Amino acid sequence: MISNEEYNYVILSNDIDKVFLAKYSEYPMIDNISFSELRSKLEFNTTKRIVFNNTFYGYREDEIKEIMELLKKQNIKFVLITSNVEEALYGDYILVYDGKNIVLEGLKEVVLKEEKKLKHLGYGLPFVVDLSIQLTYYDVFDKVYFDIDNMIGDLWN
Amino acid sequence: MELGSLNGNVIGVIADNYKSDDFKDTLVSEIITKRIEETLKMVKLESSVLEKRFSDLSSRNKEKVILASKLHDKEIILVNFSEGLIKSDLDYFKTLFRRVTKYNKKVILIDKNTELFLNCVDRIYVLEQDAIKYETVDIFDKILELYVDLPKIVDFANRCEKVGVRLDHYTELDELMKAIYRIKS
Numbered sequence: 001m002i003s004n005e006e007y008n009y010v011i012l013s014n015d016i017d018k019v020f021l022a023k024y025s026e027y028p029m030i031d032n033i034s035f036s037e038l039r040s041k042l043e044f045n046t047t048k049r050i051v052f053n054n055t056f057y058g059y060r061e062d063e064i065k066e067i068m069e070l071l072k073k074q075n076i077k078f079v080l081i082t083s084n085v086e087e088a089l090y091g092d093y094i095l096v097y098d099g100k101n102i103v104l105e106g107l108k109e110v111v112l113k114e115e116k117k118l119k120h121l122g123y124g125l126p127f128v129v130d131l132s133i134q135l136t137y138y139d140v141f142d143k144v145y146f147d148i149d150n151m152i153g154d155l156w157n
Numbered sequence: 158m159e160l161g162s163l164n165g166n167v168i169g170v171i172a173d174n175y176k177s178d179d180f181k182d183t184l185v186s187e188i189i190t191k192r193i194e195e196t197l198k199m200v201k202l203e204s205s206v207l208e209k210r211f212s213d214l215s216s217r218n219k220e221k222v223i224l225a226s227k228l229h230d231k232e233i234i235l236v237n238f239s240e241g242l243i244k245s246d247l248d249y250f251k252t253l254f255r256r257v258t259k260y261n262k263k264v265i266l267i268d269k270n271t272e273l274f275l276n277c278v279d280r281i282y283v284l285e286q287d288a289i290k291y292e293t294v295d296i297f298d299k300i301l302e303l304y305v306d307l308p309k310i311v312d313f314a315n316r317c318e319k320v321g322v323r324l325d326h327y328t329e330l331d332e333l334m335k336a337i338y339r340i341k342s
Contacts, residue, residue, distance in 0.1 A: 017215040018176045032240075053218060057240045058269035060306050082242050083217060084270075086309070122245030127309035129247050137211075148316065151256050155337070156322050 007095055008078045010091030012123055014072060014101050027051045035063045042070050049077045056087060085123045089146055113144055158287040160265050161232050166258035169278035170267040171305050177237045178223045180211035189225045200225045216241030232263045239270040250276040275308040276328050297326045
């Protein structure tokens with residue numbers, strides 16, 4: 001499943017149990033720990049890839065961004081397993097599960113445009129993607145945005 | 158703090174010192190014991206879940222089982238209920254919470270994800286060391302931002318305001334989109 005060493009993967013799953021997590025057991029896994037604990041852990045990390053199991057639940061956006069910067073600086077790649085579609089924005093490549101089956105996969109910019117499928121599966125879309133897609137229907141935009149500041153900049157420029 | 162004394166029917170609470178329920182290896186059939194069939198249906202669980210151990214469930218189903226175990230209580234207190242749920246679950250349970258309050262029940266959601274509060278809670282409390290630090294009825298209240306990230310649609314309105322565009326307080330994407338369209342055209 002992890003075929004490109006350069007990518008950060010996001011796994012969207014609606015059925016994260018022990019069996020599901022076992023698929024990613026070849027990498028060290030971090031569950032939900034506090035932001036400060038995670039930051040310290042990453043500073044002393046020596047592995048090339050880490051699996052985050054719903055780790056960012058309850059983190060503030062600024063904290064997740066700080067973790068992303070730290071990962072980049074340390075040259076650590078990740079697999080982020082989550083049920084929260086907003087977190088898909090942090091990945092390069094997304095795998096979408098329905099139960100135990102992969103139903104959709106590809107680069108973030110491709111997968112997150114699958115509006116009908118993602119909504120049908122119940123995940124929905126990240127807010128910025130959803131709003132920009134809706135605004136393309138109204139001819140306000142002609143592209144989909146993945147960054148809220150870029151979207152606001154272009155919208156009210 | 159006696160959470161039941163907080164005002165409101167569906168109440169959002171931001172606090173750090175509460176832990177999610179954990180039934181460990183208990184069989185689900187020993188956790189959900191009241192009006193089983195109806196309860197499973199209300200929380201959208203299959204009856205096969207009854208034969209499983211709590212620890213073997215997905216994080217999503219754990220939350221549903223916890224809710225099912227409390228659904229017939231007068232005060233339903235859920236800690237970090239949104240963890241593991243997907244968006245359609247959140248939408249469904251928000252409606253369910255509003256519905257159960259018609260039966261003289263109070264729902265208290267201690268959660269870090271304010272998307273759960275949007276279009277659901279009557280009042281939001283910030284608790285620190287068991288005391289009320291702040292309370293509001295408005296999810297657009299900017300002071301809340303000091304304690305927690307606000308729902309994306311609220312955050313969007315706040316960011317627009319920072320660049321000089323004041324939007325009304327829309328809580329639905331459809332309404333927001335139409336408002337943007339009106340301004341742009």
